[in-house]
Amino acid sequence: MPVHSAGSTARVVIKPRKALPFFSRHPWVFQGAIDRIEGNPAPGDAVALTAHDGQFIAWGLFNPISKIAVRLYSWDEAYTLTESFWRQRVTDAVEMRKVLFPQQGPQDASRQIYSEADGLSGLTVDRYGGWLMVQLTSLALANHKEVILDSLRETLQPEGIWLRTEKGIRAAEGLELTDGLLWGQSPPRPIFIAEHGVRYGIDVAEGQKTGFFLDQRDNRRRIADFVRDKRVLDVCCYTGGFGLNCLVNGGAAEVTAVDASEAALTQARSNAELNGVADRLKTVKQDAFKSLEEFHSKQETFDTVVLDPPKLARNRQGIDAALRGYYSLNRFALGLINPGGFFVTCSCSGHISHEMFADMLSQSALHADRRLQVLEVRGPAADHPASIHCLETNYLKCYLCRVL
Template identity: 50%
Template structure:
């Protein structure tokens, strides 16, 4: 790592410094005029305004369009092992002391990247096992420092590394999934979520093994479910459908395209003694069309698809996908039914999703009353200076 006396500098173009003075952590190549000192990918650099003033300190990567990720706005503060440990301790205090999520059977997000001041790092904890995702080259090069700090703060039973699809190409990272310290996670690893016992597959499950961000939204939807016929589309390992069944739903029809996810869902239903859930492996769009053709109806339709837009140029195509889903959902709902529409694509703004839903509702001649606008659980906080960290939208609406 480069010493402070020889730290390279990244100079901004004229009139490009204000977002970074305002503590936005992402510096794209389009804002940069030149570099001084020949920084290597993964090096610490100082970000300098066009007027030659210190702005912030961060990690450099010429291979990425996101060329500098910023972590400190204090010119006297070094970014070292002590810095990472302090950030992890601060994040842990939130989850333990304020949110009360820490426990031997808990599942919670410990580090939520930009929202916890650690851009390029995500850490989820499942029953004492920490699952780490490093999504920036600079953070990957500091893996040992970060793992050491993580070990010191939470003393996990084990640490498991998961990689994000496509990030190796985008960031120039070469990492492999697998256990890296401590115990090997057991195949029947189980967490407790609002009273439900849920198996989590750290090796093969989606994201880091489970969708922790929807924890409170699943409970919110369940309060409408007593005596209702529920469709849980993109159900993954049970999610909304399990909570609805426990709340007294008359029936739950859960659909997912992954047999591995459905096997977990069936195990979860059995472990919690839940009946009246039918799990179906199918393309969700195709299955919802089939249900319409069969003349089936539901009281609650939950639409929780995977991320449709991974890049800005995919947003329009993503909105077409949401439009089709919403149309199918509205056609399946009885008058007075509940539509739950989720979107985990951070690039799709809430207003765009609302506009599409308004157009679809008008086209289907249905009226909607918004009951709740919900977001990710609070262990996935939002950084005020990085609005992109607010990615999950969950709309609960009554349909006539």
């Protein structure tokens, strides 16, 4: 599909009184905000976004198939979306990670590009040792992938680049992409990484996201400071990130790890063996809601509970249902914690605000007849920055609490 230059005459004109968010640099222009389209832009074309009075707002990429009809990248009329623009954006993102991680070794893992937060809406890149995992969630940006891949090769010199696509994104964006090798050598399965002294085997080809939840890096390590000789329940454990930190760095007496995926639990057990703590890890294959209900019915208790469920709200229409789900999970979890114990509860739903989450947690504690002390409100690791212009990037909420 041809990609036209940023000098295209196509214009997307915003409805009256709808332009303020885009002047304020929010990067998503939904179909409902558009008054008209002047010209005949094709998917992936650069377009000028203008206010109803003709005032220039920003340069963006057009996709009539997506609910996000235009993704915005440059608010400088002279700074158009040329190849050099994309190269500079990739370089800027990678250079910031070099500041955060000045010595990235063959077993280090980090996020190199985080979509809107790095001014590259629709692109996520994670690095696992010598391999890059690329997620493209925008058809418009995917049409520029060759210059982006070339920039990644230049700046990071990987051994291989592998494409991962999110569930449902092909239909939502009209993308015709298939997971697999984009360049270089295929990654080993598993890839082994080390984080805070804990080793993990990761399946970057089939695992969730790009294989691991790098955003929880520092939160995993922090909870380990509270669990020495304690009994820990890790709900939605995936491949054991929180639980293994409790065992390896925290000296927990035992961890019960719950997940609905047998593949994830198999990898968690392998990771426990890799770190010499398999004798203190018990795995349970079960849905999070059912497992908490069963522990409650058996009157089983723990000194610490970690609750890190998958995204429950994928759009604004799903907020109410998601809050009900979070409420049920948190209420049951709180009822399992011994007095004076600790509770780590998380949400990765960007549509759930911190205020919504805190209110839900308050109601859960009230109905579980527990008093909560919030010790820390934490977010993602620094390689997952948030854009102040796009608060949806401030998605991860991690509350470290003491339960009384």
